Amino acid sequence: MTPAIELLNVSKIYRRYGGRQFATLKSALLQRSILRTLQPSETFSALTNVSFTVPKGCTYGVIGPNGSGKSTALKLVAGITKPTTGTVRVEGRISALIELGAGFHPEISGRENVFINGIMLGLTKRQIHERFDEIVEFAELTEFIDAPVKTYSSGMYMRLGFAVAIHVDPDVLLVDEVLAVGDEAFTHKCLDKFSEFRRRGKTILLVTHSLGLVERFCDEALWLDAGVARSHGDPKRVVSEYLMSVEASEEHLMETTTARAVAAADEGVQPPPSEPDATRPPENMFHATEGRWGAREVEIVDVTLLDGDGKPGFIFHSGEPMSIQLKVRAAQPNDEVVFGIGIFSAEGVCCYGTNTFLEEMNPARLAGDAEATFAIEGLDLVEGTYKLDVAVHKRDGAPYDYHRLLYTFRVKSRTHDVGIYRPRHHWTFSPNLQFPAGRDDD
């Protein structure tokens, strides 16, 4: 069977003209060559050597971060732009739900716009006449169809555009993240329409950020990253690979954030004598500002976050073990040392704080290098970004070295519960109340 869509080694290079927004005629004439100005001086590769085939009747999902070339791929399939190299082949009539109602003219009525839009999408006048009532009914605009389109709300506008495009009755339907704009009811209606398309053996190419939709709805998926096809095949596998890469890049982000915060705080290591404040804590400890202070009789030289396997990282899963490892160095032997830890949410709310003195532990004596580890058996926090305070100080609270909100980490969770703390819990029900096994991801 011939595939419905076939991309073979497709690259798309966008050009930037001379680094300026608009080329001007004058400069072109001055350089004596209009054609030379039309040559690209800088190029940007939106897609690099991408190949994929979509068999007839297949629902194919394309995922990837912003700017990964998803929409470019869709435009190539739609024929709106041409590939720089490689070939794009599509069997059958295409309808692209890229920008809904792109051709609507605001001054004329919805009725007239339906006709013009339909003709643009390749229908004849007669076909539109036949489908007109169905289109208007689907868009839920029976009352307003004779009002000028400029009076429509953005939802009405979108619904009408969607209704026209879907009633073109294409063999290949291209969908670019259009479901995000409708209300819940309309989104369901659209999904039903897609399902109907699938049953009738039509091909759908779906570009979306909704990974759940891809897992539930698609037969195959493609993951694009920076214009390169990273993986394709079974949607569940592709989505989880994608998620893992997102996690890795987030991890990297946390790492750089933390490194930058520590470096910035280190700037104030030797404050000028006129500003002795750098060794003092700020007046209001509840005001969340990053920083580092203390005279460093005992210095925190390194802070590492470890997961359950003892691997350093910045991303942890809710409920799993995590530990905070402090490496300290005492310039002089010291017998009054307290280690403190504080965990703050991104909004600056203190989720938990403790120190060794509060927990009635007193080290006999600290000399030279030492390590202290704060081990959490289960990180019972909800999903989000958290910041960390670590400190060594005297019993009365006077700091040796205080690191305020310098360390960032992220907690991931598959349940989207809310709050600042997740108590260990489980639900039980009386025997007459049964919950069938529904979502498998919990």
Place this chain on the structure above:
Amino acid sequence: MLRNLATLMRYRGLIQSLVARDLKARYRGSVLGFFWSFVNPLLLLLVYSFVFSTVMPNTTVGIQPYALFMFCGILPWTWFTASLSEATNSLISGGNLIKKVLFPAEILPIVSVLANMVNFFLGLLILVPSLIYFHKLHLSFNLLWFPVTVLVQLVFTLALGLMLSALTVHFRDIRDLLFNILTLWFFATPIIYSWQQDNVRKYKHLFDLNPFTHLAISYQETLFYGPVGHWKWLLALGAASVVLFLAGYWLFDRLRDSFAEAV
């Protein structure tokens, strides 16, 4: 390129409805609505009549009524300039269509030219009765030159429209430049003066270089003066326009792929 021209024929239904949409949208919201297409030229005619019969009548010796003479040239000129300014802008203002819908871009400038042609025809509904009233229009084979003149102007305007619209995508300066060039062009064409005046005849060769001179003269001869003596020039311009159109279409075709990115 020829295949593209052929597929364009498949889109004539779309061109038709877009022209109709353009005309409808233009006057939507105004009280007189579609009547503006008549009222505009009528008011223009009144203004020129007043100026050239009352304010400065002595420049117009020999041609009566002078306002009507001018009107024969101004009406097609309005079609020409309005078409070009709208066509020049058409790809940029229709950028949404080019970027989001699979759509032959040349339809946009063509629609601009055709919509203004319809307006031109509506203006004729004012011009022709006036000509009859002043006994200027005589039923004869002479009138057959009129559709020929319109056709030549149509091809000529389409050619320029296609070129300008495609180039404007890359050089937005053309929009501002065009406005000034058209003003200059207007005064360089025998529309508000007659090409039979002595000081115009002196520079005949220069005037002959201006394509719109031949169109204006042809209109004036078919509608106002009577016998058409200018048809050789008109046919030559027609042939040149066809060549220009092919060149314009070729240029448009060459730049077509850049539109979706540059608009």
